[in-house]
Amino acid sequence: MAAKRSGAESKGSARRGVSPRSGQPPRNEPPLSLERIVATAVELLDAEGVDGLKMRRLADRLGAGAMSLYWHVGNKEEVFDLALDSVLEYRGPPEIDASQDWRGEIVHMLEDWRASMLRHPWSASLLPRRALGPNTLSRLELLSKTLSGAGVADADLNVAIWSLWNFVIGATTTRANFDLSDDDRTAAQQRLTGLSQDYPTIERSRLLLDNDWDGAFRKGLDFLLDGLAPRQ
Amino acid sequence: MAAKRSGAESKGSARRGVSPRSGQPPRNEPPLSLERIVATAVELLDAEGVDGLKMRRLADRLGAGAMSLYWHVGNKEEVFDLALDSVLEYRGPPEIDASQDWRGEIVHMLEDWRASMLRHPWSASLLPRRALGPNTLSRLELLSKTLSGAGVADADLNVAIWSLWNFVIGATTTRANFDLSDDDRTAAQQRLTGLSQDYPTIERSRLLLDNDWDGAFRKGLDFLLDGLAPRQ
DNA sequence: CAATTTAATCGTACGACGTACGAGTCAATC
DNA sequence: GATTGACTCGTACGTCGTACGATTAAATTG
The missing domain is CATH 1.10.10.60 (Homeodomain-like)
Structure with missing residues (x-):
């Protein structure tokens, strides 16, 4: 029977201690896992x-x-x-749970989320197409709990979570995409500048020229949180 | 010389009127273009x-x-x-430019954007990975112009556009992903319910159970617009 | 201890894919 | 009638994911 390993976690099983294996090529690699x-x-x-x-x-x-x-x-x-x-694993906020500042906690988690994905740009193009893994679900759970604790009504909770999720996914995939290859980007900018009579307002807003992605993410997130839970 | 057709548009050139072609298989297809x-x-x-x-x-x-x-x-x-x-072509708002209601105009364009992509779910997973085509740029230009006309400060324009873009991209890719295969979705729901002790708040918020995607999009977009340009 | 079962590795091979290459076909032009 | 250039396509190559079964070594059983 050629049964495959399935749901179970990897047993490890520490086969062989250090014995250099009797095979011809001296395999010094540890076993697969x-x-x-x-x-x-x-x-x-x-x-x-x-x-x-x-x-x-x-x-x-x-x-x-x-x-x-x-x-x-x-x-x-x-x-x-x-x-x-x-x-996508999340280790939680740094300080000893300053559970007052729900807004800071959310911002921290989402910024960490974005940073994790930008550290591995391929993840940005993968995430939208894949099922939610345990680490993703954990982040969503934390998000739910924090928002709920902050007084967001249960009826709005669903929308609030999705909005934040959407924002992070959108921001990160876009950023990761523009990251690949600086030459491509300058080429695109040049092409756009050539077309600036077709897109004058884009040009004026310096949409593709400014590079302050981190700041734009932070500011946009603030706007969204303002809308979701107006300060006082 | 095996030169390829490049930047030029397709010439068409209407070769042959109706002649059934002398080759063996009676090709009744029109020519490639x-x-x-x-x-x-x-x-x-x-x-x-x-x-x-x-x-x-x-x-x-x-x-x-x-x-x-x-x-x-x-x-x-x-x-x-x-x-x-x-x-991703956009035909503009239906009525004869009710240029008063900038908010309605934006909502209409973004909802149309989302609808276009959901009509072709593959587009959602493609868009984040690709360069911006002319139709995408046109939408961004319209967005810029409308927001600018609505009084959004030039300094905030950049962030506002990205925030809306992020929201649309995130919402659409996520939705399109969950759309594929109902059986997968029910399976995922069941799996999640089984794990409901790990994710109690997600469960309570009915995050993955409610199906009112359109409503959630609209409400989330409203929240975001509230944050971007507080009503009065 | 030997015999058997299980866990794990891997060489070979197959079918499908993107596409390089060059030969072919036709209409338009000289 | 010869040439050219736009367009079509059969064949072939290299690469990919992976099915299949042989092989080995550890664990278990008698």
């Missing part, structure tokens, strides 16, 4: 982007045969899902 | 999704050989870009 596969997939994605992740290349980096991966994962899509969720 | 390729690509994407678009299949639908496409487009990516932008 889900953790190692996912971690290496993240490395590879960071280095080569979404299109750079090939099962053979991933296996190479792991010092394994391509087909060995399939004992640990069902298919390539699963690798994407796992890599994505692994990057 | 960029328009026909893009239109058929949209059909195919609607029917089969992003992964369903293969150059061979597209050529089949067009009654052509796979390699014939490459006279009209540079590569598959270009097909994606063209299909995406073709779906």
Whole structure:
């Protein structure tokens, strides 16, 4: 029976202590494991982007045969899902729960969210297409709890959460996209400036020229929070 | 010289009137053209999704050989870009420019934007990854002009536009993603309900259970606009 | 201890894909 | 009639995900 490892977590099982293995090629790599596969997939994605992740290349980096991966994962899509969720873990706010400042807490979590994804730009283009992993759900739960504690009515909670989610997703995917290749960007800017008679107001608003993405995110988020829960 | 068609628009050139062509298979298809390729690509994407678009299949639908496409487009990516932008055309508000109601105008354009993308769910996962086409830029220009006319300060214009863009992109990609496959969704809901002790507030807010996406979009957009330009 | 089962690895091979290359077909032009 | 240029397409190559089954080594059982 060629049963695959499924729902269960990786057992690890620490096969062999240090014995250098009797096989011809002196394998000094540690054995395969889900953790190692996912971690290496993240490395590879960071280095080569979404299109750079090939099962053979991933296996190479792991010092394994391509087909060995399939004992640990069902298919390539699963690798994407796992890599994505692994990057979205949240460690919580720094100070000792200043549970007063709900607004600061939300801003911190969302900025951290965005930062995590921008550290791994491929994640931005992956997230919208994938199911919600446990780390994503945890962030949503925290968001719900904080907003609810801040007095947002249950009837508005749903909308509030989605609005913030939408904002983060939109901001991050857009930013990550413009990040790829500075030359592309300058080319696009030049093209746009050439077309500035077609888009005069865009030109005037310096929409694509300013580079203060962090500031724009923060300010936009403030606007949105103002709308969701007007200060006093 | 195997020069490719480039920047120039498709000349059409109406070769042959009705002559049934002397070749063996009686080709009654009209000749290839960029328009026909893009239109058929949209059909195919609607029917089969992003992964369903293969150059061979597209050529089949067009009654052509796979390699014939490459006279009209540079590569598959270009097909994606063209299909995406073709779906994002905006025809403007219905009534005869009630240029008073800037807020209504913005809401109309953004709701139309979202609707266009949801009519072609593949576009939602494509847009964040692609350069801005002319139709997208037109919408941004309209947005800029309207906000500016509504009295939004030039200093805030940039942030306002990005915030609205982010909201639309996030809302649409998320919605389009959840749309694919009802069975997947019920399965996910069941999985979530099973995990409801881990995510109690999500459960309580009915985050993934309510289906009023349109209402949530509209309400969230209102909140955001409230924050961007407080009424009076 | 030997026999068996289980966990894990990996070589080979297959079908599908994007597309490079160059030969082919036709209408328009000289 | 010869040439040119716009357009079509069959073949072929390299690459990808992964099905299949052989192989090995550890764990378990007698």
